[in-house]
Amino acid sequence: MIPLLLIVVPFVAGIIAFFIKAGNAVKGWSLVAAIASLAVALAGVYSKGAVNYNATWLPTLGSSFSLTLDGMSKMLALLTAIAFPLVFAATWKNEYAKPNSFYGLMLLMQAGLTGVFLASDLLLFYFFWELALIPAYFLCSKWGGEKRIQVTFKFFIYTFIGSLLMLVGILYLYFHTAGSSFALQDIYNVKLAAGPQNFVFWLFFIAFAIKMPIFPFHTWQPDTYEQSPTAVTMILSGVMVKMGIFAVIRWLVPVFPEAVGKFDNLIIILSVIGMLYASLIAIRQDDVKRLVAYSSIAHIGLMCAAIFADQKVGLQGVMVQMFNHGVNVIGLWIVADAIEQQLGTRKFSELGGLAQKAPGLAILLVIMALANVALPLTNAFVGEFLMFNGLFRYNAWMAAIAGISIILAAVYTLNMVQRIFYGNTTPLTENARDADGNVKLVLAILTVVILVFGVYPEPILKLTNDTVEIVLAKLK
Amino acid sequence: MNAIIIAAISGVIMMFSSVFINNKGAYRHIAAVLLLVLLGANIADTYGHHFFHIDVKGMLRFDRFGFLFNSIAIAATFIYVVLTGRSMEKIGKYTAEYFVLIFFVLCGICVLGCYNNLLMLFLGIEIMSIPLYILTGADKRNLKGNEAALKYFLMGSFSTGLMLMGITLIYGATGSFALNGIQLSKAMGGTSPAAGGPFLLESVGLILMLVSIGFKVSAAPFHFWTPDVYDGAPSVFTSFMATIVKAAGFIAFIKLFDARAGGSSVDVNAYTGVDWKMLFAFIIVATLLVGNITAVFQQSVKRMLAYSSIAQAGFMLFALFSLNDLAKEGLILYAAAYSLATIGIFAILVKMKDYTFEGYNGLGKTQPVLAAANTIFLLSLAGIPLTAGFFAKYYMLASVVKTGSYLWLVIVGVLFAAVSVYYYFRVIQAMYFKDGESETEEVSTGFKTGLVILAAIIVLFGVLPQSLLNWFYF
Numbered sequence: 001m002i003p004l005l006l007i008v009v010p011f012v013a014g015i016i017a018f019f020i021k022a023g024n025a026v027k028g029w030s031l032v033a034a035i036a037s038l039a040v041a042l043a044g045v046y047s048k049g050a051v052n053y054n055a056t057w058l059p060t061l062g063s064s065f066s067l068t069l070d071g072m073s074k075m076l077a078l079l080t081a082i083a084f085p086l087v088f089a090a091t092w093k094n095e096y097a098k099p100n101s102f103y104g105l106m107l108l109m110q111a112g113l114t115g116v117f118l119a120s121d122l123l124l125f126y127f128f129w130e131l132a133l134i135p136a137y138f139l140c141s142k143w144g145g146e147k148r149i150q151v152t153f154k155f156f157i158y159t160f161i162g163s164l165l166m167l168v169g170i171l172y173l174y175f176h177t178a179g180s181s182f183a184l185q186d187i188y189n190v191k192l193a194a195g196p197q198n199f200v201f202w203l204f205f206i207a208f209a210i211k212m213p214i215f216p217f218h219t220w221q222p223d224t225y226e227q228s229p230t231a232v233t234m235i236l237s238g239v240m241v242k243m244g245i246f247a248v249i250r251w252l253v254p255v256f257p258e259a260v261g262k263f264d265n266l267i268i269i270l271s272v273i274g275m276l277y278a279s280l281i282a283i284r285q286d287d288v289k290r291l292v293a294y295s296s297i298a299h300i301g302l303m304c305a306a307i308f309a310d311q312k313v314g315l316q317g318v319m320v321q322m323f324n325h326g327v328n329v330i331g332l333w334i335v336a337d338a339i340e341q342q343l344g345t346r347k348f349s350e351l352g353g354l355a356q357k358a359p360g361l362a363i364l365l366v367i368m369a370l371a372n373v374a375l376p377l378t379n380a381f382v383g384e385f386l387m388f389n390g391l392f393r394y395n396a397w398m399a400a401i402a403g404i405s406i407i408l409a410a411v412y413t414l415n416m417v418q419r420i421f422y423g424n425t426t427p428l429t430e431n432a433r434d435a436d437g438n439v440k441l442v443l444a445i446l447t448v449v450i451l452v453f454g455v456y457p458e459p460i461l462k463l464t465n466d467t468v469e470i471v472l473a474k475l476k
Numbered sequence: 477m478n479a480i481i482i483a484a485i486s487g488v489i490m491m492f493s494s495v496f497i498n499n500k501g502a503y504r505h506i507a508a509v510l511l512l513v514l515l516g517a518n519i520a521d522t523y524g525h526h527f528f529h530i531d532v533k534g535m536l537r538f539d540r541f542g543f544l545f546n547s548i549a550i551a552a553t554f555i556y557v558v559l560t561g562r563s564m565e566k567i568g569k570y571t572a573e574y575f576v577l578i579f580f581v582l583c584g585i586c587v588l589g590c591y592n593n594l595l596m597l598f599l600g601i602e603i604m605s606i607p608l609y610i611l612t613g614a615d616k617r618n619l620k621g622n623e624a625a626l627k628y629f630l631m632g633s634f635s636t637g638l639m640l641m642g643i644t645l646i647y648g649a650t651g652s653f654a655l656n657g658i659q660l661s662k663a664m665g666g667t668s669p670a671a672g673g674p675f676l677l678e679s680v681g682l683i684l685m686l687v688s689i690g691f692k693v694s695a696a697p698f699h700f701w702t703p704d705v706y707d708g709a710p711s712v713f714t715s716f717m718a719t720i721v722k723a724a725g726f727i728a729f730i731k732l733f734d735a736r737a738g739g740s741s742v743d744v745n746a747y748t749g750v751d752w753k754m755l756f757a758f759i760i761v762a763t764l765l766v767g768n769i770t771a772v773f774q775q776s777v778k779r780m781l782a783y784s785s786i787a788q789a790g791f792m793l794f795a796l797f798s799l800n801d802l803a804k805e806g807l808i809l810y811a812a813a814y815s816l817a818t819i820g821i822f823a824i825l826v827k828m829k830d831y832t833f834e835g836y837n838g839l840g841k842t843q844p845v846l847a848a849a850n851t852i853f854l855l856s857l858a859g860i861p862l863t864a865g866f867f868a869k870y871y872m873l874a875s876v877v878k879t880g881s882y883l884w885l886v887i888v889g890v891l892f893a894a895v896s897v898y899y900y901f902r903v904i905q906a907m908y909f910k911d912g913e914s915e916t917e918e919v920s921t922g923f924k925t926g927l928v929i930l931a932a933i934i935v936l937f938g939v940l941p942q943s944l945l946n947w948f949y950f
Binding site for chain 2: 057058149157160165199231
């Protein structure tokens with residue numbers, strides 16, 4: 001029942017939200033709904049073992065409405081459920097035209113995202129994969145920045161092409177299962193010959209690579225992050241990109257083990273190129289949002305490389321980092337949004353000396369920034385350490401080259417902190433105030449999460465252990 | 477049989493109603509009631525209640541497939557009349573006659589749903605086409621409409637001629653008009669190209685039939701009439717032609733070729749001497765290419781829909797390519813999904829003052845219900861999950877993947893599906909994300925309710941396609 005509730009609560013709440021016309025009422029309603037889903041998610045996390053839900057859906061097609069809440073799903077469902085209330089709270093003061101549609105679509109997106117993480121039926125997974133995309137498309141195109149329509153459309157077309165290629169792959173797998181079924185276990189039992197396996201592997205991987213995004217499929221990402229309303233950007237980068245990583249772990253690596261063994265080198269090289277490339281571009285950015293966007297590509301590249309390193313530590317690191325990256329990047333966006341809402345700009349060249357005017361915000365940003373650099377004691381350190389460990393065991397040279405991105409991350413992140421908060425004040429920052437209470441509260445919560453998981457990552461490792469074991473068993 | 481006879485009788489009733497009733501608004505109510513009767517009669521027929529007992533000498537065969545399609549066609553026509561009936565009154569004086577012609581078209585469609593003989597196929601196509609030529613030119617003071625009607629008529633007669641020639645050749649080869657009888661040449665020893673004689677005649681005959689039906693369903697390279705005719709005809713009738721009539725063409729198509737390759741024991745390729753699948757693959761790729769790429773460059777939504785109907789035909793051709801059980805089910809679903817969505821889009825289109833994409837700017841603000849329903853219809857045409865269009869495309873792709881080869885054709889198909897998103901979403905972008913004061917004619921609450929119900933049906937089929945397809949088996 002819990003897996004079903006996790007999807008139904010935001011879905012129904014989202015539908016209702018469309019009919020609440022008053023701005024503040026719909027905000028309150030959405031926050032309450034998001035907190036309710038968080039409560040359900042927590043109940044899910046604390047329930048023992050994998051929780052399954054099954055209902056008939058399309059018996060003649062061999063597809064059922066089946067959800068499973070195993071370790072990785074629990075972790076990502078929790079991340080989704082944490083992200084939404086925090087995003088709603090942090091952007092409480094932002095005003096949107098037609099707030100009912102905005103919050104309704106946000107909640108529908110939550111339902112779609114959660115569905116992706118829970119589905120244990122390939123056709124259902126495809127359904128949710130698309131359903132998460134449609135609200136995102138409308139949200140970005142309607143409430144985004146100046147170039148929003150073209151940029152979001154590029155994003156949509158990109159991911160839609162990926163999805164359709166995946167659909168072909170799904171159908172191919174489907175006709176090779178025993179008795180034509182979409183169920184996870186039947187898909188896992190498919191044994192494809194080497195030729196088709198290599199081919200279908202790429203049909204799936206391109207879809208996931210576009211979503212993550214992995215170099216050279218990343219070109220939609222910086223523009224979309226920049227042009228989207230910040231609340232949506234938070235979800236896109238905090239939660240939605242995890243769809244790609246999750247899908248690789250759940251639907252790609254265990255299904256095509258031989259193809260993974262064949263292409264792992266190529267994919268790691270692509271990921272590492274992407275990491276360095278994105279980090280170098282991040283250094284040259286003058287816009288907070290674009291900087292965080294490129295830094296996000298670098299982080300995702302590392303996660304992808306660590307998955308294909310086929311090592312237990314690497315995979316554990318990815319699990320930890322999926323959660324932590326979500327938390328950290330949302331934190332960074334919140335700071336960026338707080339600055340933009342108040343001063344109307346995101347450009348470093350127009351900012352400076354903000355620490356004197358907004359000391360609270362400065363302290364919190366520094367913590368977020370340090371987490372982004374993966375300093376020890378912050379949560380990201382644990383994940384990155386494990387992932388580099390895995391990568392190192394796979395190929396020391398790769399790990400060394402990828403390691404350069406850590407230094408680059410320190411360069412651009414600290415440069416950002418310095419240019420926004422220190423130095424001389426500019427005309428724009430003369431009269432700046434400190435951030436609002438709700439923003440500070442959300443950032444404080446995130447800080448606690450960052451520090452707790454930085455010191456004690458054990459809960460995530462334990463929670464996701466079953467998934468890691470299953471994937472590794474398939475690879476061996 | 478019920479549907480064929482009652483459709484013809486309904487046409488006659490409509491004809492006389494124009495003599496006795498002078499109230500323009502009454503006609504569409506009469507038509508709607510007659511359509512419901514027709515639907516009821518067809519469903520009764522499905523369950524074995526035959527109102528008429530006529531010996532058809534095996535020239536018609538009444539099976540589940542035909543009945544289900546006829547029901548869908550009649551139901552779609554009902555929805556079409558309810559949504560756009562009022563707009564028909566604005567075209568000319570002869571409102572009742574338009575309904576008469578629509579009933580005759582339906583009569584032809586019902587023949588096509590159950591023909592079992594090539595002569596009946598010919599009759600069905602003709603009964604369906606001739607009223608359409610008239611409907612295309614219904615607005616007789618409009619030069620573009622006249623041009624379209626003439627063009628349609630000439631092209632249509634030409635393709636009918638080809639069909640007759642094809643039928644003649646097949647008859648010459650097999651000595652029978654029966655749908656299954658055409659495999660006779662095999663029995664006569666014509667199993668390989670070397671045998672020549674009857675074999676060659678039959679192959680040429682079938683290729684002529686392919687060309688002719690290709691004309692009717694506007695498959696490339698036989699599509700050239702489509703954009704001009706669809707654009708020139710009054711929008712309300714374009715809606716009817718592009719949906720229900722086209723779907724009927726496909727049903728005729730698949731019945732013919734299914735019988736041809738009937739019982740998978742027949743090796744179609746060796747039988748005809750040409751690589752039949754490659755021929756279809758060529759037509760599919762050409763149709764998808766022409767339809768999608770040209771639709772991208774259109775400025776008028778109506779012309780875009782004309783090209784998009786070619787593109788959608790390309791997808792339906794997948795069923796003819798694979799010819800398996802999934803293909804038959806899928807074609808039924810596709811016919812329903814595509815017809816309903818397109819009828820909805822056209823119903824909104826005829827209410828618009830300006831048919832260009834700019835004309836839709838800001839519709840989300842001025843007419844939120846219309847815009848929301850239109851979005852669902854467009855998403856369905858684009859094949860996004862939760863709408864009927866997704867499962868329609870799903871079945872088409874799955875049927876080809878099931879054949880085990882030709883994965884490249886499926887990939888070409890999905891890439892064109894991605895292209896189609898470009899022009900369908902341009903309408904959505906105009907409605908919601910661009911500023912403007914989109915102007916529409918006055919829209920009644922009933923019309924809005926109809927659209928909402930139609931959208932709900934599309935979503936229902938998108939979540940549970942079995943709710944439609946179970947009629948196949950039950």
